[in-house]
Amino acid sequence: MSTERIVADPESDPTATWALDPGRVRGLTSRAVVADDAAHVTTVTPLSGAPLAALPQSTPRDVARAVAQARAAQPGWAARTPRHRAAVLLRLHDLLLDRQSEILDIVQLETGKTRLSAYEEVADIALNCRWLARRGPKILRDRTYRGIVPVLTQVTQVQHPKGVVGVIAPWNFPLVLSLGDIMPALLAGNAVVVKPDNQTALTTLWAADLLAAAGLPDGVLQVVLGDGPGVGGAVVDTVDHICFTGSTPTGRVVGRQAGERLIGTSLELGGKNGAYVADDADLDRAAEALVRDCFNNTGQQCIGIERLVLHEAVAEAFLDRFVDRVRRLRLSAGLDFSGDIGALTSAAQLAKITAHVENAVEHGAVVLAGGRPRPDVGPWFFEPTVLDRVTPEAACYAGETFGPVVSVYRVSSDAEALALVNEGEMGLNGAVWTSNLHRGRRLARQVVAGTVSVNEAYLTTWGSSAAPMGGRRASGVGRRHGREGILRFTESQSVAVQRLMGMGVLYGQGPERFAKTFTVLLKAARATRFPWP
Ligand code: NAD
Numbered sequence: 001m002s003t004e005r006i007v008a009d010p011e012s013d014p015t016a017t018w019a020l021d022p023g024r025v026r027g028l029t030s031r032a033v034v035a036d037d038a039a040h041v042t043t044v045t046p047l048s049g050a051p052l053a054a055l056p057q058s059t060p061r062d063v064a065r066a067v068a069q070a071r072a073a074q075p076g077w078a079a080r081t082p083r084h085r086a087a088v089l090l091r092l093h094d095l096l097l098d099r100q101s102e103i104l105d106i107v108q109l110e111t112g113k114t115r116l117s118a119y120e121e122v123a124d125i126a127l128n129c130r131w132l133a134r135r136g137p138k139i140l141r142d143r144t145y146r147g148i149v150p151v152l153t154q155v156t157q158v159q160h161p162k163g164v165v166g167v168i169a170p171w172n173f174p175l176v177l178s179l180g181d182i183m184p185a186l187l188a189g190n191a192v193v194v195k196p197d198n199q200t201a202l203t204t205l206w207a208a209d210l211l212a213a214a215g216l217p218d219g220v221l222q223v224v225l226g227d228g229p230g231v232g233g234a235v236v237d238t239v240d241h242i243c244f245t246g247s248t249p250t251g252r253v254v255g256r257q258a259g260e261r262l263i264g265t266s267l268e269l270g271g272k273n274g275a276y277v278a279d280d281a282d283l284d285r286a287a288e289a290l291v292r293d294c295f296n297n298t299g300q301q302c303i304g305i306e307r308l309v310l311h312e313a314v315a316e317a318f319l320d321r322f323v324d325r326v327r328r329l330r331l332s333a334g335l336d337f338s339g340d341i342g343a344l345t346s347a348a349q350l351a352k353i354t355a356h357v358e359n360a361v362e363h364g365a366v367v368l369a370g371g372r373p374r375p376d377v378g379p380w381f382f383e384p385t386v387l388d389r390v391t392p393e394a395a396c397y398a399g400e401t402f403g404p405v406v407s408v409y410r411v412s413s414d415a416e417a418l419a420l421v422n423e424g425e426m427g428l429n430g431a432v433w434t435s436n437l438h439r440g441r442r443l444a445r446q447v448v449a450g451t452v453s454v455n456e457a458y459l460t461t462w463g464s465s466a467a468p469m470g471g472r473r474a475s476g477v478g479r480r481h482g483r484e485g486i487l488r489f490t491e492s493q494s495v496a497v498q499r500l501m502g503m504g505v506l507y508g509q510g511p512e513r514f515a516k517t518f519t520v521l522l523k524a525a526r527a528t529r530f531p532w533p
Pocket of ligand 1: 168169170171172173177195196197198226227228229230231232233236245246247248250251253254267268269270271301302303400402428471475476
């Protein structure tokens with residue numbers, strides 16, 4: 001996101017009032033790898049439009065310095081045992097819960113989200129942190145396999161860290177999408193260079209401070225700040241694995257760049273997620289959960305629902321419940337738990353969401369709830385909006401809105417519902433409501449998405465730390481969470497040890513005899529089910 005310059009720089013304007021103490025901000029930004037004469041940009045808080053932070057900006061040369069420092073620190077970190085590294089994560093867990101009010105304020109001020117949504121970030125990191133620390137060391141352990149010659153050959157699979165991992169994060173869940181990927185990369189023995197979005201840089205800097213307090217050695221985590229193509233591009237150009245979360249168009253650029261260098265990628269990209277409410281669904285439960293699914297984080301959520309697919313037998317009864325709940329949601333700019341819907345994070349977001357709604361209405365859509373900006377609450381607030389009769393020509397029909405806007409469609413069968421949910425190139429998340437769990441599981445498997453919840457919203461899949469999470473089709477490459485979420489930051493190496501006799505015994509027979517003997521052995525193994533190799 002480009003940083004909005006809607007205020008004079010308060011460093012030089014004594015009339016401007018900072019939303020956060022500048023001394024505190026300077027303390028946090030002192031951790032960033034920047035030159036002494038670095039240029040600064042000023043961010044503003046979406047809650048009020050007040051200036052928030054003067055951020056020094058890194059250059060590609062600073063990125064090279066950050067990667068070199070990380071590279072120097074990495075072998076010492078990798079030399080520690082996984083259990084030792086896990087202990088740092090457990091201390092991080094405790095510090096995060098103890099100091100949560102600090103980060104709740106920062107996350108709210110940077111993103112404009114509600115305190116509950118900010119708390120979800122804290123809870124998510126705590127859950128993952130504990131899971132990684134408790135399960136990770138076992139996942140990273142060597143594994144042994146039977147080799148080509150039974151008993152005599154033993155193969156060990158070793159997981160090596162990749163080296164320096166680059167993490168590029170967006171602004172919508174700044175704690176989860178930076179720290180959440182940094183943690184497994186560190187646990188696997190890597191050093192990390194992270195580049196957050198400028199709008200949410202303070203959150204990442206605070207997390208880096210917390211990791212240092214938890215015992216992470218100096219140099220292992222480096223933070224660089226700056227624009228996407230320049231500074232982000234320099235990260236992709238120098239690290240050993242890139243973990244990118246952001247939009248699909250940028251993901252394609254990052255993927256191409258990483259492909260040129262033949263480094264591994266984890267790409268967590270956009271979604272156009274659908275939820276199907278079947279004719280036997282519990283409508284009260286569905287309405288309650290779907291309000292959360294569609295409007296949490298003011299709809300700025302990659303796994304949020306933008307397509308609501310209703311069986312026609314229950315559509316009107318569901319909409320009565322759902323629209324009523326949406327209309328009662330409270331917009332709030334408070335640094336407390338009083339609100340249900342926060343601000344959009346930028347003027348660009350407000351312009352895009354307003355354009356999507358206006359465009360849908362021009363193409364025949366009907367507004368069932370919301371539909372308007374709310375400058376009376378704060379500069380970038382927009383009402384949670386439900387659109388009916390959206391036509392395929394509307395921009396929000398196939399394109400990701402990434403805001404508090406959901407479109408309603410009616411269908412007459414499961415097949416029609418699946419066709420609509422699966423339409424387009426995305427495949428991130430989905431949901432199915434039915435009182436028949438067998439039907440729910442069957443339908444879920446037919447949704448082309450990396451995660452699908454039955455009778456709940458996204459929290460069940462995302463919150464289950466052991467379960468992999470990520471996109472299919474244009475929604476991403478690779479998975480975060482679970483075993484896959486750790487092993488993506490490692491290289492497998494197979495080490496085979498041959499004991500007593502070498503392979504020369506077989507080859508020593510001469511080529512023709514060897515081929516015959518080996519064929520007999522292959523057939524015998526097949527016939528007897530002898531576990532070989
Ligand atoms: P974005 O792609 O514009 O930016 C994401 C990050 O990439 C930012 O830090 C940005 O500075 C950086 N960047 C931009 N151009 C770059 C380049 N050429 N090289 C390297 N880095 C570059 O995305 P955004 O608008 O910040 O985030 C919203 C998008 O992210 C939505 O599409 C949303 O669905 C997606 N998202 C996906 C997930 C997921 O887990 N799949 C999670 C959150 C958000």
